[in-house]
Amino acid sequence: MRNFVCDRVINFRDTDAAGVVYFANALAICHEAYEASLAASGIVLKSFFSGDVIAVPIASAKIDFFKPMFCGDRIKILLDSSLLSSDSFQVAYQIFFARDAGEDKKAIAIAQTKHVCIDSSTRKKVPLSPELLKWIEFN
Amino acid sequence: MRNFVCDRVINFRDTDAAGVVYFANALAICHEAYEASLAASGIVLKSFFSGDVIAVPIASAKIDFFKPMFCGDRIKILLDSSLLSSDSFQVAYQIFFARDAGEDKKAIAIAQTKHVCIDSSTRKKVPLSPELLKWIEFN
C-alpha cells in the first residue's frame, strides 16, 4: 500500500553517551514523520498541536530496535496510519537506512503510536475531524 | 514485592505545545528512574553507560498513558526489574502523582523496557554481569 516516506539524518542531539540514538529519541524521530505527513495533507501543525479545541494525544507507544543508529546516519521513515474507531487511530512506523534499497532491506526499528481524539477542555473522547479522516485514508 | 521508588518533578523541558509532557519524554523519565536504581545498587553510571566493554541497549520499549502530566507536577516512579534470560532483562515502570496515596491511587502511565547485554565491539549477546544480576534480584 501507499506509505508516507520521510528522510532524516541522525543528529548529534539524538545520540547518547553509548554513541548511538537514545531510545526515546527514536520515538521522537517517528513523531517528526507523523508531523511531516500531517503537514503534507494540508493540516496546519501550529493549531493542530496547540490543542485549542480538540487534541489528539498519544494513548500508547511502542518501539522495537534491531540495529543501532549513529550520528550522521541517513534514514528513511515509512509511515502507515489506520483507523481504530470513530475517535482513535494508530500509526505504524518502519525505520530503514537510506543506503539500503530494494527487496532485501531490513528495518532498523519498528514503532507504533495510538492516538485518541479528545475535547481539550473536558478531555472526553470526540469523533476524529474530517481532515484527520482524510489524512488516514491517504497514508 | 519490593519496588524501587523515584521522586521527580515535571520540568518545563519535558512539556510540549499541547501543555503536557511530550510522550517520548515520559519514557526518558522512566529511564531516569532506572539510572537512579542502578546507582543505588552501587553501579557506576559513567562506565556502565559508556558501553566500553559491554553495553545493555534497549531492545524494545512501550508506554501507556492514562492521564496527562503538567509542568510542576510531582510524580513517583515505581520500578520493578525481572530476568528474561541469561543475557536479557525487563524493567516495568508505574508513574503516579505524588499527591495520590493509599490504596486507591491509579497510575498516570505504565511503561516497560527490555534490555539485552552485548559485547560492545562484536555486538553479540553476552551473559549479564554479576552486578546486574544482583541489581535485578533486589529491584
Place this chain on the structure above:
Amino acid sequence: MRNFVCDRVINFRDTDAAGVVYFANALAICHEAYEASLAASGIVLKSFFSGDVIAVPIASAKIDFFKPMFCGDRIKILLDSSLLSSDSFQVAYQIFFARDAGEDKKAIAIAQTKHVCIDSSTRKKVPLSPELLKWIEFN
C-alpha cells in the same frame, strides 16, 4: 549573598555521543534550577509556564564550559536572580561538582538567562508581577 542551590545528577539523556553532556542540555539543566527556585518561592509552575495571561520568555541565554560532565556526575547549581528593569530580570547560574567543596571549588560551567515579562496575547512588555519581584528579592 544568598543563592538558591539545586542538586542534580547527570542523566543518560543529557549526554551525547562524545560521552559528555550535550551543550544545549546544560542550559536546560540550569532552567530546571530556575523552576525549582520559583516553586520554592510558592509560584505554581503549571500556570506560570502555560503563559495564559502573562509570559516570561527568555530573551537571551549564554553559557561557558570549563569541564565536561559525565552520566552519573552529581552536580550543584547555584542560582542568583537580579532585576534589570521593571519588566525584565536576569538569572546567573554556576554549576559545580557536588564532590568539590570549600574555598577551592571551581565551576564546571557558568550561565546566564535574561527574561522579559510580556502580555501573552499582545506580546507587549508588561511589569513583572509581585510574586516575581518577591522571588527576585530572595534569590
Place this chain on the structure above:
Amino acid sequence: MRNFVCDRVINFRDTDAAGVVYFANALAICHEAYEASLAASGIVLKSFFSGDVIAVPIASAKIDFFKPMFCGDRIKILLDSSLLSSDSFQVAYQIFFARDAGEDKKAIAIAQTKHVCIDSSTRKKVPLSPELLKWIEFN
C-alpha cells in the same frame, strides 16, 4: 560573504508548554545546521562526533531571541564560521522565517558557538585538523 543555509521545520518536540520553541532547543537547532555544514564539506559525522582521537567541544554558546517560533514554522538557518586561533573557531547563526525574503527580513534569533579542538584522552588543546580548516574557509 558565503553562508551555509539550512532549511528546517519546527517540530512538536522542539516546543514547550508556553506553545513556542523551548529556548535551549533553539541552540540544538543551530547545532543541526553546523552538522549539516560539516557533512556538506565531506566530514564524516559519526567519527567526528564520537571524539575518538580529537574532539571539538563547545567552550561557550549564546543566543538572542527576537520572535517566537511555533510548531510547523519553516525556518532558514544561516551559518558563518571563522577561525579564532590555531586550535579554536566560532560559528555564527542567524535564524529566519522561510516565508520572509528579500532585503527586509529580520532574524528570529541569532546565536554563536565557540569550539576548541582537544586531544580526547589528555583533553589538551591541539591544532585544528586540515579538514576543519578547509570547512572554515568555505563557510
